[in-house]
Amino acid sequence: MKDNKKMELAHWASKYAKENGANEVSVSVYDSKQSEVEIREQKIDKIQESIESGLSIKLYVNGRYSTNSTNRLNKPELERFIKEAILATNYLAEDKFRSLPNRELCYNGEERDLKLSDSTYDAVDPREKIEAAMKVEAETMGMDDRIITVSGSYGDGSSRGYMVMSNGVEGFNESTSFYVSASASINGGDSRPSAGHYMATRFWDKLNPEGVGKFAVERALQKIGAKKIKSGKMDMLIENRSVGRVFSSLLQPLYGYNLQQKRSFMEGKIGQKVASDVLTIIDNPFIESGRNSRLFDGEGLAAKEMTVIEKGILKTYYIGNYYGKKLEMQPTTGSPSNLIFEKGSKDLNDLTREMKEGILVTGFNGGNSNPATGDFSVGVEGFYVKNGEILHPIAGMNITGNHKEIWNQLVAVGNDPLTDRSWQTPSMLFEGIDFSGL
Amino acid sequence: MTANKIKENPNLKHICMNNEVSRREFIRTGSVSLAGMAILPSFLSFGCNRLTEQSGLNEYLEHFGVSKEMLQKVMAEALSRGGDYCDLYFEHTLSNNVGLMDNEVNRAGSNIAYGVGVRVLKGDQTGYAFSEEVSLEAMLKVAKTAASIANESKDFPSINLSEKVNPDYYKFKTAWEDVSIKQKIPYLQKLNDKIFALDEKVDKVQVYLNDESSYVLFANSEGILSCDYRPMFSLYASVVMIDGDKKEDFGSSRSMRVGFEYLTEDLLDEVAKEAVDGAKRQFLAGKPKAGEMPVVLAAGSSGILLHEAIGHAFEADFNRKETSIFSDKMGKKIGKDFVTIVDDGTNPNIRGSVNIDDEGIDTQKTNLVTDGVLTSYIHDRISAKHYGVDPTGNGRRESFRYAPLPRMRNTYMENGPHTQEEIIASVKEGVFVDSFTNGEVKIGAGDFTFYVKSGYLIENGKLTQPIKDINLIGNGPESLAEIEMVANDFKMDCSTWTCGKGGQGVPVSLGLPTIKVSKLTVGGVNA
Numbered sequence: 001m002k003d004n005k006k007m008e009l010a011h012w013a014s015k016y017a018k019e020n021g022a023n024e025v026s027v028s029v030y031d032s033k034q035s036e037v038e039i040r041e042q043k044i045d046k047i048q049e050s051i052e053s054g055l056s057i058k059l060y061v062n063g064r065y066s067t068n069s070t071n072r073l074n075k076p077e078l079e080r081f082i083k084e085a086i087l088a089t090n091y092l093a094e095d096k097f098r099s100l101p102n103r104e105l106c107y108n109g110e111e112r113d114l115k116l117s118d119s120t121y122d123a124v125d126p127r128e129k130i131e132a133a134m135k136v137e138a139e140t141m142g143m144d145d146r147i148i149t150v151s152g153s154y155g156d157g158s159s160r161g162y163m164v165m166s167n168g169v170e171g172f173n174e175s176t177s178f179y180v181s182a183s184a185s186i187n188g189g190d191s192r193p194s195a196g197h198y199m200a201t202r203f204w205d206k207l208n209p210e211g212v213g214k215f216a217v218e219r220a221l222q223k224i225g226a227k228k229i230k231s232g233k234m235d236m237l238i239e240n241r242s243v244g245r246v247f248s249s250l251l252q253p254l255y256g257y258n259l260q261q262k263r264s265f266m267e268g269k270i271g272q273k274v275a276s277d278v279l280t281i282i283d284n285p286f287i288e289s290g291r292n293s294r295l296f297d298g299e300g301l302a303a304k305e306m307t308v309i310e311k312g313i314l315k316t317y318y319i320g321n322y323y324g325k326k327l328e329m330q331p332t333t334g335s336p337s338n339l340i341f342e343k344g345s346k347d348l349n350d351l352t353r354e355m356k357e358g359i360l361v362t363g364f365n366g367g368n369s370n371p372a373t374g375d376f377s378v379g380v381e382g383f384y385v386k387n388g389e390i391l392h393p394i395a396g397m398n399i400t401g402n403h404k405e406i407w408n409q410l411v412a413v414g415n416d417p418l419t420d421r422s423w424q425t426p427s428m429l430f431e432g433i434d435f436s437g438l
Numbered sequence: 439m440t441a442n443k444i445k446e447n448p449n450l451k452h453i454c455m456n457n458e459v460s461r462r463e464f465i466r467t468g469s470v471s472l473a474g475m476a477i478l479p480s481f482l483s484f485g486c487n488r489l490t491e492q493s494g495l496n497e498y499l500e501h502f503g504v505s506k507e508m509l510q511k512v513m514a515e516a517l518s519r520g521g522d523y524c525d526l527y528f529e530h531t532l533s534n535n536v537g538l539m540d541n542e543v544n545r546a547g548s549n550i551a552y553g554v555g556v557r558v559l560k561g562d563q564t565g566y567a568f569s570e571e572v573s574l575e576a577m578l579k580v581a582k583t584a585a586s587i588a589n590e591s592k593d594f595p596s597i598n599l600s601e602k603v604n605p606d607y608y609k610f611k612t613a614w615e616d617v618s619i620k621q622k623i624p625y626l627q628k629l630n631d632k633i634f635a636l637d638e639k640v641d642k643v644q645v646y647l648n649d650e651s652s653y654v655l656f657a658n659s660e661g662i663l664s665c666d667y668r669p670m671f672s673l674y675a676s677v678v679m680i681d682g683d684k685k686e687d688f689g690s691s692r693s694m695r696v697g698f699e700y701l702t703e704d705l706l707d708e709v710a711k712e713a714v715d716g717a718k719r720q721f722l723a724g725k726p727k728a729g730e731m732p733v734v735l736a737a738g739s740s741g742i743l744l745h746e747a748i749g750h751a752f753e754a755d756f757n758r759k760e761t762s763i764f765s766d767k768m769g770k771k772i773g774k775d776f777v778t779i780v781d782d783g784t785n786p787n788i789r790g791s792v793n794i795d796d797e798g799i800d801t802q803k804t805n806l807v808t809d810g811v812l813t814s815y816i817h818d819r820i821s822a823k824h825y826g827v828d829p830t831g832n833g834r835r836e837s838f839r840y841a842p843l844p845r846m847r848n849t850y851m852e853n854g855p856h857t858q859e860e861i862i863a864s865v866k867e868g869v870f871v872d873s874f875t876n877g878e879v880k881i882g883a884g885d886f887t888f889y890v891k892s893g894y895l896i897e898n899g900k901l902t903q904p905i906k907d908i909n910l911i912g913n914g915p916e917s918l919a920e921i922e923m924v925a926n927d928f929k930m931d932c933s934t935w936t937c938g939k940g941g942q943g944v945p946v947s948l949g950l951p952t953i954k955v956s957k958l959t960v961g962g963v964n965a
Contacts, residue, residue: 049567192882231729366886370687372687434963
């Protein structure tokens with residue numbers, strides 16, 4: 001539900017800034033509530049609740065630009081805050097690329113229910129929240145003598161945002177989310193492997209703790225006896241829920257900031273092949289109850305569906321308002337919404353059976369990637385696979401290479417996209433990856 | 439679940455300890471994004487007298503609009519359900535940021551954060567709530583929420599609050615609040631110009647200067663009442679160099695608890711040189727062979743090894759829950775005689791130092807490993823009580839929005855008996871690493887990683903081909919035992935390291951003399 005006072009505050013701040021020297025203004029006011037509880041041994045370990053609100057203001061003053069935020073929302077303090085910020089902005093150098101986005105590209109106020117917010121949020125009984133966390137741990141009790149500890153958690157959040165821009169754009173969004181999670185720690189002799197799992201929804205009645213704790217315990221148990229194997233070039237199958245870590249390095253160089261600052265190996269690659277034919281990705285902001293669904297982005301640009309990569313060919317960059325102007329490109333949006341991957345025909349088990357020799361990667365450890373050059377190196381854990389059979393868990397190994405090359409080594413994607421995440425990644429099979437081990 | 443990470447600067451580095459499920463982050467997704475940087479020309483007062491670094495306790499009480507009687511009332515409410523302990527953490531933080539891109543100082547930002555956190559402990563259990571409004575009514579409300587961790591009716595004797603005076607580990611001359619944006623701008627411009635002047639291949643430069651002034655008022659049910667002023671300065675420069683069709687980048691940063699006087703021409707020269715030299719070397723760099731080999735860690739930022747391999751796994755919350763690989767190793771010999779590792783909150787002006795921790799306990803220099811023997815974990819109140827030891831002053835929080843956890847401060851190794859020359863000469867085939875961006879550790883398995891931005895191959899005792907962009911992996915207890923040589927050239931690193939754990943980031947630092955680890959798995963290529 002919209003709080004009209006907050007919307008009024010955003011309008012007031014925009015007007016006040018204009019009256020005091022700003023040429024253009026964009027104001028966001030937000031408020032949010034959160035609660036979480038963590039359970040161990042069927043006892044509450046930690047409980048936390050909070051309510052927050054704040055205001056952030058982007059100021060365009062005589063061709064100069066600054067962004068300012070505060071959680072002190074009474075008007076006398078805000079007046080002083082805005083005035084001082086305008087004064088300070090005047091000392092900066094002019095930047096001719098700073099102005100609000102073109103009105104035609106912005107959100108037009110059209111309402112559309114993306115089913116992101118549960119109206120029963122405030123009515124959920126706190127005892128039921130504790131109960132949900134208890135259930136996560138309870139189902140793991142007695143599963144295995146080697147369990148050291150399992151913690152079960154429940155959390156929720158509700159947030160509302162009000163955006164007012166001096167070019168007449170106005171937007172409101174609200175969303176809720178609920179989750180349960182588990183983390184399990186196992187006595188594996190010399191090592192104490194751990195694993196986690198979660199499920200998240202936008203609606204309380206869709207939250208189902210069942211299986212979350214069990215998954216975490218089973219996964220941790222599978223890690224017992226993990227060892228390093230010899231270095232070499234092998235196949236790599238990445239489980240759907242872990243793909244995001246490597247995939248984010250393919251997205252980074254598509255951002256306007258990186259392109260304009262010459263920190264992108266994707267410069268000039270629109271219309272060119274950057275991955276194998278099996279990779280097709282659509283950015284869809286309108287998925288009902290999607291993790292990152294939206295009608296407009298943080299700059300007020302109207303959301304739209306777009307193809308990012310089609311059969312390996314790069315179709316678009318992520319260009320926000322400012323870097324769009326600098327790069328003389330039409331803005332799309334500065335950041336991804338929901339990413340939908342074209343599915344393959346096989347599941348993780350089928351893909352595993354197709355591997356001659358390689359590693360099924362189920363988790364990453366550290367590592368980094370350089371968006372300017374594409375160089376990357378990342379720690380991996382998972383399972384050693386030979387002739388389609390999982391032989392034993394592995395840990396303490398690295399994969400190293402370059403993103404300009406590995407996406408062309410992608411030979412198959414799974415039919416198992418993660419539908420409750422914003423990046424709905426399926427499992428992915430690559431060939432000829434450099435693994436470092438012994 | 440327990441991956442801990444560290445990062446070095448806002449754009450580049452991050453050391454942390456993360457839960458795989460980062461609760462706060464994903465709950466927040468979906469709200470209108472909030473700008474975070476800052477620029478206020480001077481302090482924004484709250485209608486009363488300005489609080490300064492010289493202010494005493496009474497001025498802090500006045501600033502937050504509270505009296506001892508109010509604090510007593512709130513604590514009585516917090517303990518009304520039978521909690522053993524409670525604390526109130528008031529914070530007012532002002533952050534400013536100014537940045538240069540494409541040759542001009544053309545961006546800036548500011549942020550104000552203000553509020554109070556109320557925590558109640560009942561044994562190992564924690565109840566936490568915070569309010570952004572500091573009125574008696576609002577505080578009583580959050581105290582009631584936090585109190586609910588306990589569930590019996592009990593009268594707590596009235597708490598007699600008395601001031602605790604803290605030592606001062608961050609002395610400075612000019613507070614950042616007294617420095618206008620106009621005074622900062624020329625330094626950014628100069629740093630940009632110095633970088634361009636160093637090499638004609640320089641194509642893009644970015645410079646950012648952040649400063650933060652944080653006022654903390656703390657009270658607890660043990661009767662402690664104290665205040666602390668915490669300054670922080672960070673400077674970061676990054677460069678992209680282009681040579682034909684090759685492109686390389688590098689960054690350099692400094693971050694300390696210092697005043698404006700720290701920002702000098704010499705500092706700008708150092709940062710400019712580090713960034714340009716670093717990028718230049720990347721053009722010559724390749725990848726090493728994949729596999730296990732000896733690794734020599736250069737003095738300074740290689741302290742990331744300690745942070746990841748040992749530091750997080752020594753945090754006593756993990757040991758209390760027995761999820762750390764070091765849980766059963768207290769008092770045991772875990773390294774060679776010349777290995778002594780400390781976590782220290784008292785280093786003057788260093789980024790991870792604190793005058794008092796965030797639960798009212800004196801900071802200290804804590805010996806984690808003494809002459810190769812594990813001598814202390816890293817404790818907060820809960821874990822110290824659990825183990826029956828004195829707390830170590832490691833209870834830290836990101837802000838009033840979070841309950842404290844056992845966290846590192848400045849983690850480093852003391853000097854040893856060898857020299858850097860001897861160490862390099864002792865390696866036939868291996869790598870030498872000296873610049874890092876981030877790291878991570880799995881507490882239970884003990885597997886840690888850190889990412890090498892640059893280094894060299896070592897061939898027959900000599901540094902040869904530069905290397906870049908490789909991840910190193912080891913196992914905490916194994917690698918600690920495999921530290922074979924330690925030099926006498928200790929260096930504290932002063933980059934912008936931020937440690938993440940449980941969704942909270944806190945400033946830390948790290949340091950190391952040159953050391954040799956007999957083997958780590960080096961990311962590389964296969965023939």
